[in-house]
Amino acid sequence: MAGVHQFRKIREQDLALLRSLSIAERVDRLGVPALQIPKLIIAGRQLYQDNIRTLHVVPGMKEVIAKLSSQGVKSSILSSNSEANIRLFLKNNKMEGVFKEIISAKLLFGKHHSIRKVMKQWGTTASRMIYVGDELRDIEACKKLGVPIVAVTWGYDAPRLLLRGQPDYFVNTPGELLKTLQTLV
Structure with a gap:
């Protein structure tokens, strides 16, 4: 581009x-x-x-999501990507129907607005949610609302940048993510 x-x-x-x-x-x-x-x-x-057909789920994440789902944890996706792209990615990776809903956040710098909208739709509070994100802006959005956030290091943003945002939890592997989430739900 x-x-x-x-x-x-x-x-x-x-x-x-x-x-x-x-x-x-x-x-x-x-x-x-x-x-x-x-x-x-x-x-x-x-x-x-x-290029979506070449993209795969991070190794270990299917198992994390399946384990959490079997324990009754409801998960949704909130992304700046389009809902159509997310659904196609999930279909290509045989993960259809795993998530409660797919939400496309329209604002690049206003993800907190989308999170607040979800809380209102679900009739829940920040303390009853856990956000898993891989970008500094995810951390910043959650901090604005008081939503606990687990930062994962396998996205685009470097671990050092994520730490700069002071996430509530910081994990390096899907296994660490599962252990962290199981202590929180």
Whole structure:
């Protein structure tokens, strides 16, 4: 997309640095005008959809979700990705029907609004939810609302960046995630 939209191209050696920056810092570093972000999100979702058949669930996560489900824990997905992409990913990975619902958060920097909306729809409070996220902005959104958050290190954001957000819990593997969640539910 950088070539098409004339932004700084990302090289392999840039990835470690970019993973350690917040989204706002990444956008600044790459010279992306804020007004272009919505168009880039749409283009990014399309690239994701074009490559979705090559994407797989993190090893061990199917088992974590199955174990929690068997214990009566209801899980939903809240993502900035489109609902259609998420459903296709789940279908390709034989995980249809595992989640209570799929929610697409429309705002890149306003995920807390989506979380608040979910709490209202479910008639629940922040203390009765647990959010599992892999981005600094997930942590920031949860902190605004008092929702406990478990940060996982296998997403795009670097562990050091996640720790900067001071998550309530921090895990490196799906097994650690399962143990942490089992102590909380």
